[in-house]
Amino acid sequence: MKRLLGLTLGILTAIGGFVDVGDLVASAVVGARFGMALAWATVLGVIGIMLYADMAGRVAAVSGLATFDVVRQVLGPRVALLNLLASMAVNLLTLTAEIGGVALALELASSVSYLLFIPVVGFLVWLVLWRLPFEQMERLFGLAGLALVVFVVAVVRLHPSYAALWHGSVHPKVPNGEGHPTYFYYAIAILGSAMTPYEVFFFSSGGREERWSERDLAEERANVFVGFPLGAILSLAITATAALVLLPQQIQVEHLDQTALPVVVALGKVGLVVVILGFVAATGGAALETALSSGYAVAQYFGWSWGKFLPPARAARFHAVLLVSVVAAMTLVLTTLDPVKITEYSLVFSVVALPLTYAPILVAANDRRSMGEHANGPFSNLLGAAFLILITVAAVVAIPLMVATKAGQ
Template sequence: MRKLLAATLGVLSAIGGFVDIGDLVAASQAGARFGMAHAWVLLLGVVGICAYAEMAGRIAAVSGRAVFDLVRERLGPRVALLNLAASYLVTVLTLAAELGGVALALQLASRVSYLLWVPVAAFAVWLVLWRMRFQLMERVFGLAGLTLLVFTVALFWLPTDWAALGHDALHPDTAGQGSGAYWFVAVALFASTVSPYEVFFFSSGGVEENWSAADLADARSSVLIGFPVGGLLALSLIATATVVFHPAGVSLSTLDQVAEPVVLAFGGVGLAVAALAFFAVTFGAALETGLSAAYAAAQYFGWQWGKRVSPREAARFHSVLLVSVLAATLLLSTTVDPVRLTEYMLVASAVVLPLTYLPILVVANDRTYLGDDVNGPWLNLLGAVFLLVIVAASVAAVPLAVGTGMGR
């Protein structure tokens, strides 16, 4: 139980990356269109995010400072400002999508238009960010996000051909869909698993919890339990969509359709649990992205920050939180589709990924901050190889988006 509770920060971090509103639809759409052909993308993303989240957590535990704070000091204010601008823009766009996702989940449960739920969702997110203690927040919403395991259970309940799923995963087939669309979906899913704000949130969360070098074991538990769980949730969405929709070639675009495999397995109860799961994961992702936006700004400018101090002591940090939530709400008031918004955000996220992950690798090898706890040779090799993959995804994202019409 202690290990499980220690892992809730990793679970909450993974929820934002693996199963936010765009990924609920994108992962299911990938399964419906390509079957299990993108399973390798999730596996690659889990390995990479675990490596870099471990670095970020170790930096926080040993130095007592968050990653973005050290990026500015180590690489200089100009490079860090570019990182801040790109990260903040992408994170606020994602926050808007997550608030839209919360509203869509409430629409699924109530049949009241999601636009009427947007201000309610925004106020609820801001209230939790303002009043709830960090540790309670991470445990409540990290564990609540596990309700998405209903898709994993449904996979066993449905008439699943496990041999066929395994074959599809090992022998990707793009027949009828095109290689361009296949690779666009691969880049979008990859970007979702290693979203820039994930490592910033995870590192800042470690500081919020007062991690020290003595807490390295708990930090690694959080990484090695939390992020693979996020990957499992996303894989379950792909697999259930493969079983239910892929044979008929059905195209998905709404949360109602995403929930259908669970409804087929468990009926009305399944729909209720799916709606709760959608609410939990999108609300948790909204909390993560809102905090990440404020963390980055406060750490760059050297302000007092965090939920471990009172709002009065960290007034500028909480002001950025409020402004970020308001900006996201105003964006949604234009009636932009939250799902489409997240699809475009994933492309932008892929483009800026190197700005996030290269500085982490640099700081994780700096003995000034970490002493003897710098990266070992094998972790550096893994980090370097994964960074090459990140650069490739960054370079390919826009051409694939334009060339395939966003994978359509």
């Protein structure tokens, strides 16, 4: 149990990348339209984020620098500011979507309009940011998010042909009636979402919150190698349930309740209860991750004191950023913007934020003076450079594809 509790930072970080509200719907959309034909994009994404989260975590543990410390030092004030603005846009849009996502999950449980829940959800998110110690927060939301394992159980209970699922995954084919641009738009959206920059802001700063040092590198690595694959498995399980139940019935997915539908088919009411719990924990966890990432990034860029380990009065500007972020997100979601669409549009800002975040991490992980024997080896560098090129190209292609396919419609 103690070992599991040590892994909750990785699990909570991965929730934001693989099963936040945008992913919960997108994974089901993809399953209902393409079957398992986009599983490779999730696998590619999990390799990329594991590689870079490990570098960011290692730098945080060994040289004591969180990711935006690194961004500022490597890129200087001007380019780092560009990254900061783009990252803040991604964070704020995602936070808006997640607050809406928690409220939508509560609507699913109560049939009361999600808009009525927004003030309560926003206040509770802020209260956790304000009062709950970091480790208790990551344990509560990381472990509760594991309720989404119900999707794996649902896959088993649906008694699928595993051979067919496997075949669909390793021999991807664009189904009749779907265009290649749409297919590749979703591939890029999955990759971009899996590698979204707030994960490394949160993971590296969380490592500092837990006061990681060189001695904790084994724990850091365990978090990377358990947390992210777990997130990817949950995401693939959601896709598989949609492929098994929704695809044959030609049901199009647009909302969170349709993501839950296959579980209800497989497991009945009990399944629905667990799914809603999982939705609340995952979207709530992603809300905390994105809000904190905003605070971490701004405070590190300007050199302010930051962290939940300090009483708020000792990190006043950090907490002011958290408060303003939550209030701004609540206001945005009350304009009745569709929370799921919001996460899709945040991809536009990722175009700037992704390369400007991952390139500095690669540089810092290679600094032998501060990293010593823990600097990157040639294998990590080769793979890291390949992913840097891949995400940059994908990010540049994303916007024309988004326009051409009307965001995958």
